[in-house]
Amino acid sequence: MVEKIYSYRNSGNVFTKNPLVPEYDGEGNLLLKDIHHFDQMTAFNRSTNQAERIVHSKGSGCFVKLKITDPLSDITVAKPFQNVGEEYDGILRISTVAGERGSGDHSQLRDPAGTSFKFKTPYGVMDWVFNNTPIFFIRTGGIQFEHFIKSQKRSHKNWLGADYDSTQFWDYLTLNPESIHQVTYLFGDRGRPIYPYVNAYSGHTLKFINDKNEVTYVQIHVIQDEGTKNFITNDEIPMIGPDSDRAFLQQSLEDGKKFTWTCYVQTMTPQQALEFKYNVNDLTKVWSHKDFPLRKFGTIETTGAITNYFEQVEQLAMSPANLIMDGIEPSNDPVLVARLFSYDDAHRFRFNSPNFDQLPINRPLSTKCPYGNTTNPPVKVDHDPANLTRDGYMGLDYTSDYSYIASTDNSIKFASSKTCPMTGLTVPTHSKHVGSKYRPEVNTNQQGLKKQQVKDYETVKKVDANLSFMEGVNEIDIEQATALYEKVYNDEQKERLAQAVIGHASTARNSTVKKRVPQYWGLVNKELGSKIAEGLKVEYEYLSLKDYLESFERLTDDD
Numbered sequence: 131m132v133e134k135i136y137s138y139r140n141s142g143n144v145f146t147k148n149p150l151v152p153e154y155d156g157e158g159n160l161l162l163k164d165i166h167h168f169d170q171m172t173a174f175n176r177s178t179n180q181a182e183r184i185v186h187s188k189g190s191g192c193f194v195k196l197k198i199t200d201p202l203s204d205i206t207v208a209k210p211f212q213n214v215g216e217e218y219d220g221i222l223r224i225s226t227v228a229g230e231r232g233s234g235d236h237s238q239l240r241d242p243a244g245t246s247f248k249f250k251t252p253y254g255v256m257d258w259v260f261n262n263t264p265i266f267f268i269r270t271g272g273i274q275f276e277h278f279i280k281s282q283k284r285s286h287k288n289w290l291g292a293d294y295d296s297t298q299f300w301d302y303l304t305l306n307p308e309s310i311h312q313v314t315y316l317f318g319d320r321g322r323p324i325y326p327y328v329n330a331y332s333g334h335t336l337k338f339i340n341d342k343n344e345v346t347y348v349q350i351h352v353i354q355d356e357g358t359k360n361f362i363t364n365d366e367i368p369m370i371g372p373d374s375d376r377a378f379l380q381q382s383l384e385d386g387k388k389f390t391w392t393c394y395v396q397t398m399t400p401q402q403a404l405e406f407k408y409n410v411n412d413l414t415k416v417w418s419h420k421d422f423p424l425r426k427f428g429t430i431e432t433t434g435a436i437t438n439y440f441e442q443v444e445q446l447a448m449s450p451a452n453l454i455m456d457g458i459e460p461s462n463d464p465v466l467v468a469r470l471f472s473y474d475d476a477h478r479f480r481f482n483s484p485n486f487d488q489l490p491i492n493r494p495l496s497t498k499c500p501y502g503n504t505t506n507p508p509v510k511v512d513h514d515p516a517n518l519t520r521d522g523y524m525g526l527d528y529t530s531d532y533s534y535i536a537s538t539d540n541s542i543k544f545a546s547s548k549t550c551p552m553t554g555l556t557v558p559t560h561s562k563h564v565g566s567k568y569r570p571e572v573n574t575n576q577q578g579l580k581k582q583q584v585k586d587y588e589t590v591k592k593v594d595a596n597l598s599f600m601e602g603v604n605e606i607d608i609e610q611a612t613a614l615y616e617k618v619y620n621d622e623q624k625e626r627l628a629q630a631v632i633g634h635a636s637t638a639r640n641s642t643v644k645k646r647v648p649q650y651w652g653l654v655n656k657e658l659g660s661k662i663a664e665g666l667k668v669e670y671e672y673l674s675l676k677d678y679l680e681s682f683e684r685l686t687d688d689d
């Protein structure tokens with residue numbers, strides 16, 4: 131009979147050996163057979179955990195629940211949105227974008243807040259990988275993303291961040307003026323939010339499809355019920371160090387506080403999208419709430435603090451592709467399309483395995499238990515997910531018996547329905563992948579087949595095909611930034627924005643870049659440009675957008 135268990139290995143076998151005393155021979159030589167000693171040292175060497183996310187590395191999390199209050203069944207057949215009262219457990223991860231895993235939270239920085247949700251529904255895993263701003267800096271896709279992100283991170287020249295050297299931060303933004311709407315948002319008070327007083331926006335447009343094959347263009351908004359709070363105007367929350375936001379979130383939840391959000395969609399018909407002043411595929415624009423009112427569909431509330439950071443937050447693998455399902459298609463926004471590929475690719479690298487989605491925090495409800503139940507009380511899942519990839523490092527759950535599907539009807543189907551011996555619940559299996567049927571005639575226009583079934587296809591096609599914003603910048607790209615500055619910000623907020631820009635850009639080490647900063651802000655508002663020039667002690671000449679774009683000089687060597 132074992133009196134005290136000192137140590138154990140992952141095998142779960144019992145050892146009574148003192149874990150702090152290594153095994154040694156009679157002459158004091160440590161022994162190769164001391165498996166605990168090896169375990170300890172090898173685990174330590176690998177305990178830097180997995181690689182950091184290349185962006186959004188610093189994140190904090192908590193558990194949440196999404197409740198559908200007002201179904202969207204008239205605009206989509208997507209299963210998670212059909213039934214009033216359905217609830218999905220999930221996790222929220224709030225992150226900074228540019229900093230490393232050990233860098234400061236938002237109270238220390240000017241950076242958007244990544245606000246991503248992973249919901250486990252009976253119909254599969256649904257991720258909302260959103261930001262706290264409804265717009266973004268870029269709009270032509272993954273091809274712009276690395277340039278932009280690298281300009282916001284440490285300088286490759288001296289490895290200093292923008293606090294000490296903001297040259298590349300401002301060089302990139304001022305040379306890409308389509309960023310200006312997002313930057314006007316970022317240097318407003320909301321640019322330094324406090325967790326979890328943040329909103330979350332899809333930013334991108336999605337295409338919802340209903341049972342009549344009608345398309346609705348949709349953006350999702352998740353609005354904090356207590357309003358957003360920020361470090362600038364809220365001194366009741368102590369923000370004192372790099373982990374202040376994370377500490378505040380964790381402590382509040384451990385103290386029993388609940389945070390809540392309301393979820394809405396903004397919608398457009400294809401005809402409205404076609405006639406829209408801006409382009410629904412352009413991520414730098416918002417849709418007016420007056421013309422496209424918010425329609426409520428759900429609520430989110432926090433359900434608890436995290437209890438294991440690595441397992442629950444670090445190992446999360448969010449993917450915009452997990453929002454795409456029957457009834458929800460991506461729009462042709464090039465940034466969204468690039469993201470559909472990028473995240474899973476990043477995960478395969480970050481986890482050094484294609485099987486990251488089998489980790490407990492990432493996998494669908496029904497694969498944790500072969501009988502389809504993960505929670506207590508058990509959740510009834512809609513179907514047994516069939517994973518069609520095989521093997522690889524960390525592979526655990528392959529829920530079908532066969533690794534192939536046939537291009538014609540399969541004689542061998544996926545595993546038949548199983549009944550859980552503990553609960554008696556039956557999990558229907560995936561039966562969709564049954565291959566294709568005999569095609570009586572060759573249709574050379576295969577590509578368009580599915581789309582042509584869509585109602586109002588000609589209009590949808592015109593909306594989807596319009597990516598005219600990809601080249602060049604126009605006055606239309608500045609006016610929402612001007613409206614935000616002039617009509618939304620009050621005088622105090624305007625003054626704070628100017629001072630925030632002056633403080634930030636004062637570390638730019640290149641005179642050409644520094645001089646360009648007020649000209650960039652002059653595009654938003656002439657007087658704002660002049661004030662920023664005064665603060666930066668540089669000459670200022672107001673330039674129209676056309677003159678601004680034609681004025682660029684190459685960098686001088688004085689940096």
Ligand code: HEM
Binds near residue numbers: 331
């Ligand atoms: C072409 C543009 C973009 C690319 C290529 C891109 C790529 C990435 C990558 C590679 C990651 C790290 C994934 C990981 O290792 O887990 C990431 C994280 C993230 N991105 Fe993006 N991103 C883009 C634009 C955006 C936009 C527009 C938003 C918001 C609307 C956004 C929100 C987020 C969030 C919230 C995370 C953190 C997810 C988490 O909590 O784990 N990204 N992005």
